[in-house]
Amino acid sequence: MKSKLHKVVDTFGTLSLLATFGLGIHYLASGQSIDEDGVLVEEFWALGLAWLFMFAAIFFAMWSVVLRIRARKK
DSSP: OOOHHHHHHHHHHHHHHHHHHHHHHHHHHHOOEEOTTSOEEOOHHHHHHHHHHHHHHHHHHHHHHHHHHHHHHO
16 A cells, blocks of 8 residues: 555656656747747747656656565565
8 A cells, every 4th residue: 555655756756747748748849940140949948847857757756666665675
């Protein structure tokens, strides 16, 4: 049976993964262009946040594995 902490970690991991996919889709759908001055115009913030949420999802997945191993040893 999962503890309350395990459920919270799993929920945050799932939300982080969903945010990663959502921000990645937004970044790809918004497209990139070059304005008259030769400056690249893109939604770079979405790409940066997607990577941040990906690392958070990996962290929560590792934390969940540790909690499962610790629960099995008890």
